[in-house]
Amino acid sequence: MPNDARLVLLDKNVVESLLLPDDVLAAVREAFVLHSKREGRVFPVVRETLAPGGVFGIKSGDVPAQALLGFKAAGFWPGNRGLGGEPHQATIVLIDPATGRPVCIVDGNAVTTMRTGAAGGLGLRQLARPDSSRVCVFGTGVQARVQLSFALRLMPALDNVRYVSATGQPVPAFEALFFNRCNIAPASDRNAAVADSDIVITATPGAGALFDLDAVQAGTHLNCVGADTQGKRELPAGLVQRARLFVDDRPQASQLGELQWAPETPCTELGDLLTSQAPFTRGRDDITVFDMTGLALQDLKVARMLFDRACQANLGFALSWPW
Known part of the structure; x- marks a missing residue:
């Protein structure tokens, strides 16, 4: 009643x-x-x-x-x-x-923290090379921590982590969370760290491009979390167009995510991979991007x-x- x-x-x-x-x-x-x-x-x-x-x-x-x-x-x-x-x-x-x-x-x-980490983990499992062993993480906050945690959980070959903090300095508390799960250390050069990585995770406030376009090598997968509002970005201009792009929701990503900077770029929704509605075979040299804006x-x-x-x-x- x-x-x-x-x-x-x-x-x-x-x-x-x-x-x-x-x-x-x-x-x-x-x-x-x-x-x-x-x-x-x-x-x-x-x-x-x-x-x-x-x-x-x-x-x-x-x-x-x-x-x-x-x-x-x-x-x-x-x-x-x-x-x-x-x-x-x-x-x-x-x-x-x-x-x-x-x-x-x-x-x-x-x-919010854990569902975003889980979404990132599902993206890695669908899109990154299964033998990926090296990851570069931008950010050391709550979201960077959960993204890395799910990455290590779901990608067994990952064992080498380089991270870039907001200050560019080491963050011992961040390292302490993962030291017994991988080889973790701060990156001395962000572009070099990206170039040497199989996976790049960006989990920052999205204030601007975090690295140079030519740092991204063939075969790299990128999980991008920080662009969740108009005007935010983490990727350099030109990368979205150069990559095979995946999103959680196309209209939302074109308004809030990395896709807002190149809205005509072809993309595939991750759910369509999970339901096999969209065929996808990763080429060894493909650059893939998962532009995450979060689904209600x-x-x-x-x-x-x-x-x-x-x-x-x-x-x-x-x-x-x-x-």
Whole structure:
């Protein structure tokens, strides 16, 4: 009955206790497949700058056959660093599509981090050379860490990591996370590190090109995370046109991702590889790029998984929400 309605709240601690990498991989893979089959819809993205210098956005969508509807409100608040907090903030809301009533509110920070890492891992598995052993990572923050973690998890041959920090200096805390899984060290020259790598991962704020075009060698795969807003980029001009380009969603990537700088470039959605709707055979010398802007369906599938498990384990806080 309406007066018995409840709204479930899943805070950071509950989310992190339930968020397991293999489960997130499965949920994110399903999101790509649903998108490819057009069984899940992605609605137009809201992405706006804020007066204090932050960015606010909304990603939403639904899967009618699964009674799944919702949105993620998220963005970037740089002033949070001065408060000792995380600049990236996200909240996911699941909604009953039959009534429009909210069902569950989820702290979306860890969800966003891990689902993006899982998407990057799926991209590597589909697009990078299986024998890839050397990776160059741009960034040492939360997203760089999860991207590298999934890369090492899913690409068994990877054993040599070079990284480029924001200051160009070593970051011992970043190295400590991976020292027992690979040979990791800071790159002394970013272009040389790119040229010597099989895989390049860019996970920065997207303020501009991170390396020179001619540093990218034949056979390289690039996972690009940082371009998620109009005006952002991490790749040098000309690289997208030179590569075989893959995206999570073409309209979204052409507005927010690396594709915005060359919107007429042919590209393939990653989900179409997973469903075999698009044939792909990697040539040994192909340069491939996965331009990641993040699908609302990824957030919703992971949030639904967390909601179901929290209810089964009697976790979270259920609050009366009559109407």
